[in-house]
Amino acid sequence: MPITYTSGEQVEVYRFSIPVTIGVPLLALFLQAFIPLRFPRFAVYVDLPLLVTIFFAMARRNPISGLLTGAVIGLAQDMLGRNPIGIYGIAKTVVGYGASSLGVKLDVENPGARLLVTLGFYLVHSAVYFTVARGLVNMTVPWSWSHGILAGLANAILGVVLYFVLDKFKQRT
Amino acid sequence: MESVLGRYRNLVILVGVLFLQVLGLAMQVKRGTNAGQDTRLIRVWAVGAVTPFERTLVWFQNGASDIWHNYFYLRGVRAENRQLKDQIEQMRLEQVRLSEDAAQAHRLQSLLAFKEQYVSKTVAAQVIGSSGMDSSRVIYLDKGEHAGIKRDMAVITADGIVGKVLLVYPTVSEVLLINDITSGVGVLLGNSRLQGVIAGTSNGEVTLNGVMSDEQVPVGEAVLTSGGDQIFPKGLPVGTVSKVGLGKDLFLSIKIKPAADLSKLEEVLVLAEKQERQAVADDKVHVRAADILAQRLPSVPDKPAADPNAQAGTAGTAKPGSTPVSGSAKPPATASAAAKPTGAAAPPQTAKTSVPATRQPSATVTTTAKPAGTTPDAAETAKTTPKPKTADNATADTKPVAIQLDPATTRPKPQAPPPVQPDSPPPDPNSPQ
Numbered sequence: 018m019p020i021t022y023t024s025g026e027q028v029e030v031y032r033f034s035i036p037v038t039i040g041v042p043l044l045a046l047f048l049q050a051f052i053p054l055r056f057p058r059f060a061v062y063v064d065l066p067l068l069v070t071i072f073f074a075m076a077r078r079n080p081i082s083g084l085l086t087g088a089v090i091g092l093a094q095d096m097l098g099r100n101p102i103g104i105y106g107i108a109k110t111v112v113g114y115g116a117s118s119l120g121v122k123l124d125v126e127n128p129g130a131r132l133l134v135t136l137g138f139y140l141v142h143s144a145v146y147f148t149v150a151r152g153l154v155n156m157t158v159p160w161s162w163s164h165g166i167l168a169g170l171a172n173a174i175l176g177v178v179l180y181f182v183l184d185k186f187k188q189r190t
Numbered sequence: 191m192e193s194v195l196g197r198y199r200n201l202v203i204l205v206g207v208l209f210l211q212v213l214g215l216a217m218q219v220k221r222g223t224n225a226g227q228d229t230r231l232i233r234v235w236a237v238g239a240v241t242p243f244e245r246t247l248v249w250f251q252n253g254a255s256d257i258w259h260n261y262f263y264l265r266g267v268r269a270e271n272r273q274l275k276d277q278i279e280q281m282r283l284e285q286v287r288l289s290e291d292a293a294q295a296h297r298l299q300s301l302l303a304f305k306e307q308y309v310s311k312t313v314a315a316q317v318i319g320s321s322g323m324d325s326s327r328v329i330y331l332d333k334g335e336h337a338g339i340k341r342d343m344a345v346i347t348a349d350g351i352v353g354k355v356l357l358v359y360p361t362v363s364e365v366l367l368i369n370d371i372t373s374g375v376g377v378l379l380g381n382s383r384l385q386g387v388i389a390g391t392s393n394g395e396v397t398l399n400g401v402m403s404d405e406q407v408p409v410g411e412a413v414l415t416s417g418g419d420q421i422f423p424k425g426l427p428v429g430t431v432s433k434v435g436l437g438k439d440l441f442l443s444i445k446i447k448p449a450a451d452l453s454k455l456e457e458v459l460v461l462a463e464k465q466e467r468q469a470v471a472d473d474k475v476h477v478r479a480a481d482i483l484a485q486r487l488p489s490v491p492d493k494p495a496a497d498p499n500a501q502a503g504t505a506g507t508a509k510p511g512s513t514p515v516s517g518s519a520k521p522p523a524t525a526s527a528a529a530k531p532t533g534a535a536a537p538p539q540t541a542k543t544s545v546p547a548t549r550q551p552s553a554t555v556t557t558t559a560k561p562a563g564t565t566p567d568a569a570e571t572a573k574t575t576p577k578p579k580t581a582d583n584a585t586a587d588t589k590p591v592a593i594q595l596d597p598a599t600t601r602p603k604p605q606a607p608p609p610v611q612p613d614s615p616p617p618d619p620n621s622p623q
Contacts, residue, residue: 080200088207103215107208114204153212153231154219 031076031187042090045069062168066090068176070109071138072183074116075125087113108145112138128177135176139169241362244319311463313337317455327370334361344461350427350449352458367452369394376419377428380412398444407434
């Protein structure tokens with residue numbers, strides 16, 4: 018089913034229980050930190066907190082809650098690393114806002130749309146991260162289109178599967 | 191306004207959240223500069239945001255002030271000009287005296303192998319702002335890293351020291367004033383030479399610490415930098431003692447009135463380069479006015495060179511056993527002038543003269559002068575022989591002093607005798623040779 022332009026009344030707005038709202042992002046952060054211990058390439062290609070951010074933002078379809086979700090998850094991800102706190106926060110805030118804004122206007126329930134949206138937002142996330150890290154923090158961050166697209170595809174495929182699982186926790190408003 | 195905020199509520203919140211995070215990042219990130227310092231990014235931004243306005247304001251203020259003072263308000267300028275000219279004349283006289291004193295001091299320092307700090311480069315800068323807080327007495331200058339300013343450079347005015355450079359930005363620098371509570375400058379008192387450290391107080395005064403209570407410190411005594419802090423060169427005026435009282439722990443409580451008006455700073459100088467080198471005496475001895483006059487006055491003409499024996503005992507020549515030639519026989523002019531290849535028919539023989547150094551009474555200079563035609567370079571380095579210590583000169587430690595001698599003005603003796611011992615008794619013409 019193609020991406021369709023819908024009115025605000027036509028799209029479904031979902032909410033999540035508090036355990037899911039807190040537990041899923043925490044689990045994503047934990048897995049993001051834990052899995053690379055066994056599979057070092059995992060952190061290079063997959064960003065689970067980003068997928069969770071996109072999912073919650075699109076499902077809630079509220080830009081404010083979307084950007085706040087992105088900010089909180091991003092800041093938490095920053096705290097796990099040694100880089101200045103806020104780089105991931107800024108990037109995921111932008112993604113959360115964008116994904117929820119997109120969710121208001123487009124039907125992003127089908128796997129194809131989700132694949133494209135996730136790929137697009139992965140690139141947006143990478144671009145914002147690169148800009149902030151290079152321009153603001155003076156970090157040495159390489160930019161590679163091939164890596165970006167490859168990792169974007171990997172995240173998009175994983176995202177489609179993950180969103181399918183997380184759809185089970187949706188509650189209709 | 192409310193409708194706009196309501197309409198773009200989501201966007202406003204997004205910008206707000208992003209702004210907070212960027213602010214948080216800026217508080218963490220330190221930006222290194224070429225000046226070798228790490229400054230928090232938020233401080234760089236704050237200075238960058240504020241100083242352009244201050245700079246513009248100062249520019250307008252100066253422009254208006256210049257137009258008023260230079261084009262309209264010229265009353266009394268002629269009279270002031272006359273006064274200044276008179277003052278210049280007096281200062282010129284004073285300068286001659288001081289330059290003589292300075293030259294003498296340099297010679298003495300070179301004898302004692304003193305090392306001095308010289309200010310070799312300064313950067314003039316304008317004060318464009320301040321911290322605006324009583325708790326932090328800092329000012330901002332309109333010159334920064336691009337102008338060669340670095341951290342810990344000394345900042346002064348013509349009146350006295352101001353402070354030191356605390357932080358350097360590309361086009362702006364931050365100066366910690368000497369009356370800030372965190373500042374410290376090594377100083378000494380002008381007359382008593384007592385050393386101490388000045389620091390600021392919370393109310394902006396300057397106090398001198400570290401002087402014992404049994405010392406006598408008069409009000410009004412000058413305070414100079416001691417050079418011990420490695421920031422300010424020695425001898426810069428700091429201020430004067432304004433109040434002396436008993437302090438804590440057997441130390442005096444001394445208040446200093448800064449020489450520079452720290453509350454009305456406009457232009458300052460940043461000491462960009464200091465050099466430490468050993469004091470070197472000026473090779474050319476200054477000709478005294480009396481010597482020049484003596485040369486111009488009619489005097490007994492020199493005897494013709496055809497009678498070389500007649501020259502013995504006069505300036506520039508010496509006989510074994512003769513006394514050193516005194517200044518009255520033109521030795522200063524002879525010793526002071528640099529040798530020039532004049533080729534003025536000086537005989538090709540070597541002449542050895544023994545004259546006392548005019549500026550160093552205890553040193554006797556023996557020069558070996560060659561005529562211009564004998565060597566490519568007519569300037570000959572004089573060899574010196576220290577004067578033996580006697581009761582008269584035993585207090586002064588003599589060192590060889592190089593003096594260049596003008597062969598044209600030196601009257602050589604065809605067959606030069608060995609140098610004269612300066613303290614040998616005067617020759618007796620009747621005594622057997």
